[in-house]
Amino acid sequence: xxxxxxxxxxxxxxxxxxxxxxxxxxxxxxxxxxxxxxxxxxxxxxxxxxxxxxxxxxxxxxxxxxxxxxxxxxxxxxxxxxxxxxxxxxxxxxxxxxxxxxxxxxxxxxxxxxxxxxxxxxxxxxxxxxxxxxxxxxxxxxxxxxxxxxxxxxxxxxxxxxxxxxxxxxxxxxxxxxxxxxxxxxxxxxxxxxxxxxxxxxxxxxxxxxxxxxxxxxxxxxxxxxxxxxxxxxxxxxxxxxxxxxxxxxxxxxxxxxxxxxxxxxxx
Numbered sequence: 522x523x524x525x526x527x528x529x530x531x532x533x534x535x536x537x538x539x540x541x542x543x544x545x546x547x548x549x550x551x552x553x554x555x556x557x558x559x560x561x562x563x564x565x566x567x568x569x570x571x572x573x574x575x576x577x578x579x580x581x582x583x584x585x586x587x588x589x590x591x592x593x594x595x596x597x598x599x600x601x602x603x604x605x606x607x608x609x610x611x612x613x614x615x616x617x618x619x620x621x622x623x624x625x626x627x628x629x630x631x632x633x634x635x636x637x638x639x640x641x642x643x644x645x646x647x648x649x650x651x652x653x654x655x656x657x658x659x660x661x662x663x664x665x666x667x668x669x670x671x672x673x674x675x676x677x678x679x680x681x682x683x684x685x686x687x688x689x690x691x692x693x694x695x696x697x698x699x700x701x702x703x704x705x706x707x708x709x710x711x712x713x714x715x716x717x718x719x720x721x722x723x724x725x726x727x728x729x730x731x732x733x734x735x736x737x738x739x740x741x742x743x744x745x746x747x748x749x750x751x752x753x754x755x756x757x758x759x760x761x762x763x764x765x766x767x768x769x770x771x772x773x774x775x776x777x778x779x780x781x782x783x784x785x786x787x788x789x
Contacts, residue, residue, distance in 0.1 A: 525655040525716055526606075526631075532714035534607040538586045538649070542750050547613070549620045556589040562743045566590065569675060569784050570646060575599040578643040581667065583632050583660075584650025588614030594646070595623035602637075604630035632660040640669045645676070649782070652678040652718045658728060665731045668789040674732065676785050679708065679719035683781040684745035684772065686712075686719060688763070692755065711755070725783060732787035741773060741780035 522530065544555045560566060570590060576598035585591045585603040591614050594601050603625050605611050611627050618625055630636050632647075633656050645664045654660045657678075664674050680686075686704050689711050694702035708719045720728065722737060729735050743749035747760075747767045772779075 528715040572597045580644045581642045583647040585614045588617040601625040635663045643672045647676045674787045680739045680783040681719040685781040729787045734788040736786045739780045
């Protein structure tokens with residue numbers, strides 16, 4: 522494992538996404554509470570993932586995290602495989618599925634070199650993961666390789682021109698007298714694991730250039746709207762003040778395309 526990937530591994534193996542904020546234990550009730558909170562904060566996941574339509578489909582989830590979406594695919598009756606770079610995520614998801622009597626082929630694996638034969642899946646799903654991979658281009662190529670023709674990739678990556686990005690730039694570039702610092706550098710250093718990337722619409726289309734019928738849209742998140750506890754890494758009086766005065770109605774009306782999450786559905 523190279524240095525860049527080891528940094529990503531170390532970050533997420535310390536705590537899976539949302540674990541410190543939304544998971545209080547590892548019993549069935551704890552995982553259910555985490556699931557409720559996840560879909561309360563990110564209600565657009567359900568319509569994007571289309572869980573109920575995956576019955577009897579071969580589905581791969583890349584980056585299983587705490588396993589909430591994986592549980593939904595399993596409950597829908599998908600023939601399911603899940604991978605993650607970290608043992609921690611695999612252990613969480615395995616325990617979660619066992620508690621609910623569900624099954625999946627779970628394993629630690631690298632999205633840039635998937636251990637599966639070509640054209641073996643009907644759906645590849647990944648929510649907020651592949652922008653952390655040091656070589657996202659290669660990971661997307663791997664998604665294309667393992668999909669059957671006519672299969673779908675449903676993948677969320679970060680949108681470069683987002684309110685979250687602007688806020689991080691304001692704090693870590695403008696207010697530190699370094700206004701020349703670009704958004705790419707800000708995301709790489711201050712948003713989640715080291716090296717995190719965010720993409721413009723044009724860059725995303727290049728990433729998925731081998732696919733056909735590409736649909737892309739962005740959504741304003743609880744992070745963009747300062748509606749949740751997300752962002753505790755950046756706690757300060759400035760963030761606390763912003764939460765109280767943040768013009769959420771104005772943002773929804775005037776800046777609807779400046780959300781952090783870019784949702785991509787692409788057909789092979």
